[in-house]
Amino acid sequence: MGEASLAKSLLLALPLWFLVARALPARLPWLARAALGAAAGWAAALAVTLVVPSGLMAYLVSFAIVGSIYAVLALGLNVQWGYTGLFNIGIAAFFALGAFTSALVTTSMPSGAAAAFSQQAFGLGAPFLAGVLAAGAAAGLLALLVGGPTLRLREDYLAIATIGIAELVRLVFQNERWLANGPQPLRGIPQPLACLVRDAGCGWLPAPLAALFDPLAPRDYPYVYLAIATLFVIVVYLVLERAIRSPWGRVLRAVREDEAAAAMVGKNVARVRLQAFVVGAVIMGLGGALYAHYMIAIDYTHFDALYATFLVWVMLMLGGSGNNRGAILGAFALWGVWTGAAFVVDLARPLLAAISSDLPARGPYLRLLLIALLMLFILLYRPKGLIGEERFVSRDSQGQDG
Amino acid sequence: MARALARRAVGPRPSARLRRVLGSRTALVALLALLLLTLWWLAASQGVTGQRLLSLAVRGALLGGILALGAIGLTLIFGVLRIPNFAHGDLMTWGAYLALFGLTLLPAGPPLAPFSFGAELLVLLVLVMPLVGLTGYLLDRLVFRRLRARRAPSVILAMAALGGAFLLRSVIYLGWGADFRNFYTGRPRPAVELFAGIRVRPDQLFILGLALLLIFLVYLLLERTKMGKAMRATADNADLARISGIDTESVIRWTWLIGGGLAGAGGVMFALDTQLRPEMGWWLMLPLFSSVILGTIGHAYGALLGALVIGVVWQMSTAFLNPAYGPGVAFVVLILVLLFRPQGIFGKPGGT
Numbered sequence: 001m002g003e004a005s006l007a008k009s010l011l012l013a014l015p016l017w018f019l020v021a022r023a024l025p026a027r028l029p030w031l032a033r034a035a036l037g038a039a040a041g042w043a044a045a046l047a048v049t050l051v052v053p054s055g056l057m058a059y060l061v062s063f064a065i066v067g068s069i070y071a072v073l074a075l076g077l078n079v080q081w082g083y084t085g086l087f088n089i090g091i092a093a094f095f096a097l098g099a100f101t102s103a104l105v106t107t108s109m110p111s112g113a114a115a116a117f118s119q120q121a122f123g124l125g126a127p128f129l130a131g132v133l134a135a136g137a138a139a140g141l142l143a144l145l146v147g148g149p150t151l152r153l154r155e156d157y158l159a160i161a162t163i164g165i166a167e168l169v170r171l172v173f174q175n176e177r178w179l180a181n182g183p184q185p186l187r188g189i190p191q192p193l194a195c196l197v198r199d200a201g202c203g204w205l206p207a208p209l210a211a212l213f214d215p216l217a218p219r220d221y222p223y224v225y226l227a228i229a230t231l232f233v234i235v236v237y238l239v240l241e242r243a244i245r246s247p248w249g250r251v252l253r254a255v256r257e258d259e260a261a262a263a264m265v266g267k268n269v270a271r272v273r274l275q276a277f278v279v280g281a282v283i284m285g286l287g288g289a290l291y292a293h294y295m296i297a298i299d300y301t302h303f304d305a306l307y308a309t310f311l312v313w314v315m316l317m318l319g320g321s322g323n324n325r326g327a328i329l330g331a332f333a334l335w336g337v338w339t340g341a342a343f344v345v346d347l348a349r350p351l352l353a354a355i356s357s358d359l360p361a362r363g364p365y366l367r368l369l370l371i372a373l374l375m376l377f378i379l380l381y382r383p384k385g386l387i388g389e390e391r392f393v394s395r396d397s398q399g400q401d402g
Numbered sequence: 403m404a405r406a407l408a409r410r411a412v413g414p415r416p417s418a419r420l421r422r423v424l425g426s427r428t429a430l431v432a433l434l435a436l437l438l439l440t441l442w443w444l445a446a447s448q449g450v451t452g453q454r455l456l457s458l459a460v461r462g463a464l465l466g467g468i469l470a471l472g473a474i475g476l477t478l479i480f481g482v483l484r485i486p487n488f489a490h491g492d493l494m495t496w497g498a499y500l501a502l503f504g505l506t507l508l509p510a511g512p513p514l515a516p517f518s519f520g521a522e523l524l525v526l527l528v529l530v531m532p533l534v535g536l537t538g539y540l541l542d543r544l545v546f547r548r549l550r551a552r553r554a555p556s557v558i559l560a561m562a563a564l565g566g567a568f569l570l571r572s573v574i575y576l577g578w579g580a581d582f583r584n585f586y587t588g589r590p591r592p593a594v595e596l597f598a599g600i601r602v603r604p605d606q607l608f609i610l611g612l613a614l615l616l617i618f619l620v621y622l623l624l625e626r627t628k629m630g631k632a633m634r635a636t637a638d639n640a641d642l643a644r645i646s647g648i649d650t651e652s653v654i655r656w657t658w659l660i661g662g663g664l665a666g667a668g669g670v671m672f673a674l675d676t677q678l679r680p681e682m683g684w685w686l687m688l689p690l691f692s693s694v695i696l697g698t699i700g701h702a703y704g705a706l707l708g709a710l711v712i713g714v715v716w717q718m719s720t721a722f723l724n725p726a727y728g729p730g731v732a733f734v735v736l737i738l739v740l741l742f743r744p745q746g747i748f749g750k751p752g753g754t
Contacts, residue, residue, distance in 0.1 A: 087557040089488070089564060149741045155557050156486040157740060160691045163488075164733035167688055175724050305684065310568055313561070358579065365575035372569035379562050380548055 003215035009046040010212065011223040015230035017041035061222045063339060064332075068229035069290050071331035073312045075236050075324060076283030082321040082389070083244060084276035085256035087155055090146075090162030092308035093169040094139040094281040098288025099298050100173060100180050101138040102131035103189045106293070110188075120186060121179045128192035132289045139285025140278045142169075147277040152270045166305065174300040185299040189292050192228060197221045225294055232290055233328060236283055240324050243279075252276050253322075306368065311338065314375045320385030329386060334371075341367040430743045434711060437735070438718070445721035457600040458717045464606045466713025467613035468675065471668030472686060473693035473705040474620060475661030479538075481637035481700020482657045485546060486560040489538075489567040490665055490690060491683030496570050497534040497666030498673035498682070499578055501526045505585060516604035518589045519674065527612075527670055534666030535659035541566045542658055567684070574680045583678040609671045616667060617706055620660065624702060629656050637700040688729045689716065692736040698746030707747065711735070 021037030028036075049057065073091060080086040108125035110118040124130075142165065150161040173180055180186045195202040197216040205213075216223070243249050254262040255272050263269050292298050302308070311334065319330020345352075345363040352359040378385060423429060445455055476490045487493075504526040511520035545562050593601040624630035629652070635643040636653050644650055669683065676682070693712045697704025715735055716728040723731070739746065 085557070087560060149737060153740060153744045155555075156560055157695070157744065159486065159488070159557070159560055160688075160695070161736070161740065163691075164688050164730075164736060167685070168730045168733055171726055171730050175726050306568070310564070313564070317561075359576070362576050362579055365572050368568060368572035368575065372565050372572055375565040376545055376562060376569065379558065379565065380545065383558075 004217070004220065005046070005049045007213050007216050008220065008223045009042065009049045011227040012045035012049065013038070013042040014227050015041075015234070016044050018230075018234050020044075058222065061226050063335070065222060065226050065229050065294055067332040067335045068226070068233045069287055069294065070312060070315060070335055071233045071328045072236055072287035072290060073284055073308075074315045074319065074327035074331045075233070075240060076280040076287060077312055077316050078280075078321065078324060078327040079240065079252075079276055079283065080280035082316065082323065082327070083249065083252040083256065084273060085155070086151070086273060086277055086280070087159040088162045088277070088280070089159050089305075089309055089313070090164070090166035091284055091312050092303045092305060093146075093162065093166040094142060094284035095288040095291070095308045096166075096169050096173060096300070096303035097142055098135035098139045098285030099292035099303070100186070100288075101285070102135040102289035103186050103292045103298060104180060105134045106131035106190050107186070107188055118181050118184070118187065119178050120181055128190065128293060131293070132286060135285040135289035135292075136282040137285075139288065140282040143278045143281030144274070147274045151273045151277060166303075166309065170300050170303055173303075181299075183299065185297040187297040189296050189298065191221060191225065191296065192293055193224050194218075194221060196224050229290055229294070232286065236286070237324055237328065240283075244324070248272075248275075310375075311335075311371065314371055314378070316385075317375065317378050317383075318385055320387040320389060322389035323385075323387055326385055326387040326389075333386070337374075338367060338371065341370055425743045427743070427747060430739065430747055433738060433742060434735075437715065437738070441715065441718045441721075445718065448722045450721045453599050455718060455721060456598070457602075458721055459714050460596070460600050460602065461606070462714030462717030463710055464602065464610050464675075464713070465717055466710035467610045468668055468671045469686070469689055469693055469713050470617060470706045470709035471613055471664045471671065472690045473697070473709045474617065474702050475664040475668075476690050477694040477697065477700055477702060477705040478633065478637070478657050479661045480694060482633050482640075483542075483546070483654060484556055484559065484640070485563060486556060487661075488560055488563040488687065489541065489570060490563075490661075491685070491687040492567040492570040492574075493534055493538055493662055493665040493683070494669030494672065494686060495574060495678075495680060495683035496537060497530050497669035498678050499574050499680075500530045500533055500666070501670045501673070502578070502583055502585060502678055504529065510586075513586075513589060516594070517608055518586060518591045518603075518605055523585065523670075523674070527667060530670060531663035531666045532659065534669070535662035537570075538662030538665075539655055539658035542654060547654075571680055571684070578678075578680070580680055585674060585678075605674055609675060612667070612671065616664060620664070620702060623660070629653070633657060685729055688736070689713075689732040692732040692739075695736060695744070695746055696739050698748040701746070701748045704746060704748045 017034075017037045018041075019037075020040045021033045024033045024036060052060070073095060076094075077088065077091060080088050104120060104122055105124050105126050106128060107120070107123045109115075109120065109123040126134075146161055146165050147158075150158045174183055176182055177184075193202070196205075196213045197218050197220050201210045201214065244252070251262065251267050251272050254265075254267065255269050255276075259269050262272075291302075295302070312331075315330040315334040316327050317330070318334050319328070320326030342364065345366050349360045349363065352363055442455060446452070472490060472494055475493075476487055479485050479487045479490070501523065505522065508522040508525065511522055513520055545566065546559060549559055549562055591603050591605060593603050595601050596607075622630075624634060632643065632648045632653050633656065635646070635648060636650070640650075643653075672682065672686070689709075689712050693708030694705050695708070696711060697706070697708030712732050712735060716731050719731040720728065743749070
């Protein structure tokens with residue numbers, strides 16, 4: 001037990017390390033921040049693993065994994081909407097395409113008895129990272145195809161076209177059996193680094209490290225995946241923060257604020273918008289890959305407009321469009337509201353039953369009502385979301401105007 | 403400067419000239435005709451008989467009638483109020499479920515001769531239409547009006563409409579669950595021969611007749627009444643309309659009542675033709691928006707024409723494609739229009 005806690009806390013320490021190191025004042029040298037962050041993050045992780053009962057811990061870990069996946073999607077949407085003002089309501093298309101691409105690239109063709117009831121167009125059996133890259137590339141390519149004809153037109157046309165592409169992608173994965181097992185789930189998507197929790201261990205790992213992870217049992221795998229998922233969020237976040245503070249990021253905002261002015265100073269508005277659309281879609285594709293390898297089995301029903309598009313929109317708006325930290329915060333906060341509301345609805349069962357005998361079974365839809373009301377509330381009364389947009393993204397411009 | 407003068411002397415660049423030709427109304431009509439011919443040829447090459455294709459085209463026109471009820475309201479709201487109303491499909495669903503609710507309250511009469519429904523459905527239709535219109539107007543009062551006052555851009559209005567769509571759908575889920583429903587269960591709905599072996603159900607003829615009647619009423623309203631004139635003027639130029647003393651508030655009210663009412667009727671008709679599902683309106687959004695853009699935003703007859711084209715293309719594609727792809731075919735039409743003539747068939751050049 002004790003040794004397993006050590007391994008678990010090491011896996012949990014990664015996101016906490018990052019959080020602490022970011023929270024420390026920027027005056028400190030980065031090495032000191034990293035060291036302090038590592039120490040404090042690991043101490044906190046160890047305390048959490050030792051104190052929180054394992055059942056609750058397993059729940060929290062799976063919550064954080066899904067939260068991280070949504071955070072990646074919200075970060076992708078933030079590039080498109082938050083920074084460039086592109087109205088994409090077909091997140092589901094890029095999410096689904098990423099998920100299915102990564103699944104097809106990493107699984108092997110079904111053989112023997114499985115081939116009789118499971119079909120797929122190809123199965124390369126490639127490693128996880130290859131699947132992730134392919135997912136990003138496929139989603140980016142789709143964005144290029146959709147964005148090309150629509151981004152130069154009025155902004156609401158993009159919304160309609162993205163609804164269309166989301167529908168089309170869903171229809172294809174629902175009806176084409178040969179492609180990814182059609183209406184049946186595509187199963188057996190490999191879990192990355194699963195060898196850490198298996199008895200045999202990872203061959204390539206140095207012996208002392210392997211010994212450290214040895215106590216982990218297969219049911220502890222979510223801890224490993226949480227480390228991977230949070231690493232994704234951190235990397236995407238850092239890359240985006242860097243990009244937004246670059247000249248490219250400033251052009252994005254210029255295009256959003258005043259297209260004509262941006263064109264006047266010689267920026268190719270259409271190309272900039274297409275770039276932002278593709279970058280956002282690539283990130284959504286990565287989120288899809290992350291989702292597929294967590295779920296192990298996926299089918300078209302996972303990618304409907306509610307879960308894959310609407311929730312992500314409310315997340316970004318809740319956290320604050322135009323702010324990457326807001327996107328991450330919104331993702332976790334709304335996912336917390338969404339899962340928490342399930343408990344509340346469960347508690348309210350007797351009350352619902354008193355109103356109508358049909359209502360308890362339909363209770364989960366109360367959550368949808370709640371989220372829709374929340375979205376309208378944010379739009380009307382708090383358009384900035386929880387944190388709102390950062391006023392200055394470039395260090396040089398600070399204190400000069402405004 | 404010199405280059406510009408030289409350009410004027412020799413006329414527009416060849417690429418610009420080509421673009422202008424491709425973007426003309428004639429080219430769009432030719433393109434759509436070509437699309438239909440391609441569909442016909444694809445179906446014929448798979449051994450589908452001409453008679454079956456013809457009957458699919460007739461059924462497409464019937465479907466187009468239903469779509470037109472939704473599309474006309476959508477184009478009016480889009481053109482007059484500048485709201486890309488992503489809640490329009492769900493307003494249609496809302497109308498269908500309101501009628502379903504009404505059926506449980508009213509006594510069920512005997513079916514009216516060849517049709518599968520009784521007089522109670524006609525009564526409900528008359529009740530449901532203003533109710534759906536009021537729902538839309540309520541949404542406007544509570545949400546859109548405040549955003550308009552803030553001069554919010556049209557994407558924010560679109561987002562609010564999306565929120566409204568999910569709000570409506572959650573109410574439908576709570577009230578009726580997620581299952582398929584029918585207005586009437588266990589009533590036979592035989593098809594009758596219309597002409598030349600083309601078979602349709604009497605219900606579908608009723609639907610087409612009702613759609614044509616409602617569209618004619620909208621035509622009268624837009625062309626013959628002062629309110630219709632005000633609406634057209636607002637669609638044309640909202641600011642100019644306001645300074646010429648048009649009562650914007652009543653234009654808004656009437657646009658929602660008419661657009662919502664038509665959507666309600668369309669929803670009831672679509673449900674009568676197929677069945678009720680909470681997601682049915684969401685799935686209709688793509689064909690609806692395609693019709694609206696094909697027929698030019700704010701153009702009621704354009705929307706009717708667009709809906710007929712989309713309906714026919716949708717049905718004819720089922721001759722050789724999985725019928726599930728119908729809305730996807732509408733998407734193909736949309737992309738063609740956006741590529742060649744984004745302002746739609748009746749739009750002015752450079753009008754987007």
